[in-house]
Amino acid sequence: MKKILAIALALVMVLSLGAIAFADDEPIKVGIINNDPNESGYRTANVADFERVFSEENGYEAQTFYSLKNDEQIAAAQQMIQGDIDFLLLSAAATTGWDSVLQDAQTNGIPVILFDRTIDADESLYVASVVSDMAAEGETAVAWLEEQGLDEYNIIHIQGTMGSAAQVGRTGALDEKVAAEDSWNIVTQQTAEWNAETAQQIVQSVIDSGEEFNVIYAENDDMARGAVAALDKANITHGVDGDVIVMGFDCNKWALEEVLAGRWNYDGQCNPFQADTIDGIIKDLMAGNEPAEKTIIMEEVGFDAATITQEDIDTSGIGVGSEEMAEEAEAEEPAEDAEEEPAEEEAAE
Amino acid sequence: MSTETKTPVRKESRSVGEMLKGLVRQQMFIPVAALLALVLFNLIADPSFFAIKLGTNSAGDPVLTGYLITILDNASELVILAIGMTLVTAASGGQDISVGATIAIAGSVMLRVLCGANASSTMQAPIWVAFLICCVVSMLFGAFNGVLVAYLKIQPMVATLILFTAGRSIAAWINNNQLPIISDPVFSYAGTFIPGCPVPTPIFIAIACVAVIFLVLKFTNLGLYTQAVGINAQSSRLNGINPEKIKFLAYVILGLCVAVAGYIKVSRFSTINYSVVAKDIEMDAILAVALGGNALGGGKFNMAASILGAYVIQFLTTTLFKFNVNSSALPAYKAVVVIILVVMSAPAVKAKLGSLRKKNGSAKPAKEAA
Numbered sequence: 001m002k003k004i005l006a007i008a009l010a011l012v013m014v015l016s017l018g019a020i021a022f023a024d025d026e027p028i029k030v031g032i033i034n035n036d037p038n039e040s041g042y043r044t045a046n047v048a049d050f051e052r053v054f055s056e057e058n059g060y061e062a063q064t065f066y067s068l069k070n071d072e073q074i075a076a077a078q079q080m081i082q083g084d085i086d087f088l089l090l091s092a093a094a095t096t097g098w099d100s101v102l103q104d105a106q107t108n109g110i111p112v113i114l115f116d117r118t119i120d121a122d123e124s125l126y127v128a129s130v131v132s133d134m135a136a137e138g139e140t141a142v143a144w145l146e147e148q149g150l151d152e153y154n155i156i157h158i159q160g161t162m163g164s165a166a167q168v169g170r171t172g173a174l175d176e177k178v179a180a181e182d183s184w185n186i187v188t189q190q191t192a193e194w195n196a197e198t199a200q201q202i203v204q205s206v207i208d209s210g211e212e213f214n215v216i217y218a219e220n221d222d223m224a225r226g227a228v229a230a231l232d233k234a235n236i237t238h239g240v241d242g243d244v245i246v247m248g249f250d251c252n253k254w255a256l257e258e259v260l261a262g263r264w265n266y267d268g269q270c271n272p273f274q275a276d277t278i279d280g281i282i283k284d285l286m287a288g289n290e291p292a293e294k295t296i297i298m299e300e301v302g303f304d305a306a307t308i309t310q311e312d313i314d315t316s317g318i319g320v321g322s323e324e325m326a327e328e329a330e331a332e333e334p335a336e337d338a339e340e341e342p343a344e345e346e347a348a349e
Numbered sequence: 350m351s352t353e354t355k356t357p358v359r360k361e362s363r364s365v366g367e368m369l370k371g372l373v374r375q376q377m378f379i380p381v382a383a384l385l386a387l388v389l390f391n392l393i394a395d396p397s398f399f400a401i402k403l404g405t406n407s408a409g410d411p412v413l414t415g416y417l418i419t420i421l422d423n424a425s426e427l428v429i430l431a432i433g434m435t436l437v438t439a440a441s442g443g444q445d446i447s448v449g450a451t452i453a454i455a456g457s458v459m460l461r462v463l464c465g466a467n468a469s470s471t472m473q474a475p476i477w478v479a480f481l482i483c484c485v486v487s488m489l490f491g492a493f494n495g496v497l498v499a500y501l502k503i504q505p506m507v508a509t510l511i512l513f514t515a516g517r518s519i520a521a522w523i524n525n526n527q528l529p530i531i532s533d534p535v536f537s538y539a540g541t542f543i544p545g546c547p548v549p550t551p552i553f554i555a556i557a558c559v560a561v562i563f564l565v566l567k568f569t570n571l572g573l574y575t576q577a578v579g580i581n582a583q584s585s586r587l588n589g590i591n592p593e594k595i596k597f598l599a600y601v602i603l604g605l606c607v608a609v610a611g612y613i614k615v616s617r618f619s620t621i622n623y624s625v626v627a628k629d630i631e632m633d634a635i636l637a638v639a640l641g642g643n644a645l646g647g648g649k650f651n652m653a654a655s656i657l658g659a660y661v662i663q664f665l666t667t668t669l670f671k672f673n674v675n676s677s678a679l680p681a682y683k684a685v686v687v688i689i690l691v692v693m694s695a696p697a698v699k700a701k702l703g704s705l706r707k708k709n710g711s712a713k714p715a716k717e718a719a
Binding site: 036037038039040041044188190193194195196197200201202204205207208209210222225226229231232233234235236237252254319 | 397404406408414419518527530614622623625628667670673674
């Protein structure tokens, strides 16, 4: 069963590689290593953005490999370097283990551009890195919260999976502020592991205990949604003119719609749209210009319920909103899952 | 038959009625003791834990709130899964570790049918149609596991590892990687409240499932056959039972449980997140079975004890939230409690407890007789 699956997968991979090898003209050949698009709404938007920019129409020929496993990514990168690519674009699953691969790329004259996440390797091994600064996201959010000028901040802090870059960055800024200011208190600080339901239980628990709070600082949109469900159940008003300030991160379209409707107060951006910036860097490199700065930090803003517009949602929202959805319906199916399905039905007979 | 290790209770050779009574008493002892310990702890630490209030939600409908309601509400999915997991454990002597992933599939199917190919937020099909399709698909996936375990004789944990690994990707693929959101409030009734009824709906669904399984166990041979197959498949075959069929059936029933749990899960927030929905719930479901004092190697089972075990786990989770246990330390606390409970239910410790009870027991019957 597994063997058949493995062979089928290998076939699919070989075929897709073959398809690329027989392309015509002189497009720019890029190898893109990224995480699995199913990982999150952020990643889905990230992958889609790269597919949009590095397309045949734009004069590119892209080889892609998606995995959440570092070793698989490394193996794929090595294969791409041995093969025929001009640039390697990399969002590594883990920060370590990449030195030898990057050295290989360098000796083969393939410039490496990191995106989304940096890695622990010497700066000379890559030409640029286009990344998000999670700590800055947290600082932007905390600065916004301070601007609200509450007399006292009693915060329910719902964290993401402990140790993830997003959690560390977004928690750090708030922890610092709470330690520095007497009027900022943490009512509870617990991890819901990005899970809406766990977040709901955490907030429910605070409500049941009768403790006072006036801010919910959830480290992603799903958890903010869970928190709001608990508030609604207890008839606690939230959002603009409400008793509780609701803050989320990631800027999913549906979340920004909540902000626009005034049910949430703030949503911090984690910008997945790095492809255009990288496109610019590649064009510069082809013209012989090194990028001015090695590390390019994506511009990331926070959206305030008082100032957000529908246009913000259209340009910065990721994934699908609840209003408009139809145009993306015919997205292609990942090959690996397609393999799984028939096997299942056969066995089920 | 070499079944004595699996069912140590059999050593006591008294009348059948008494033996059954002793069995129930002993099996229920662990979850009841755990529950009492948690209740006692909360009672001493903060009696307001048990307060239940009648309030209104933001829509103006009456709702009951309080820790006890939270526990009953959030344990619902686990209770439903524990039913299927108990049967699977008893029949096949192993556990299905794919239930979390298949809940993602069930939920995804539900949303796919309701939202249609365009993932629109208004419902394209009646909920009952979506639920029926969701049940069929879930049972097919359950059947897939069942075939691997019953007919191909693959170890249950290895067989279900396939869907454990691939399930969430399949779930994402069903909806073209989109995360549909349903705006119609009717869809959320199953996971929240029906307007006018102050008790959360999942509690009713869980009660209904429990009632159904008890009726099935009472009026069919399912329970007897399952235990027979679990204790010794060979001898049950000699007695005219088809062990493959019984094992297969257990996985299909678990598939149905998964469908119901999946419906509740997606209904709670009217949306789904493939990577985190029902994450690690398989471990809690297995723990519920273990807490119920059921042998994880199969054979005899006690459904009531498993169900109680599921409530105990949620009780523990809610207690830890209530006492604001530091987020990074929370798993450690849970682990400590789990270790205590598992050690208490270990056969060696059980035997010790049993012999203690025997000593006390010699005085009791005299009293009862008097």
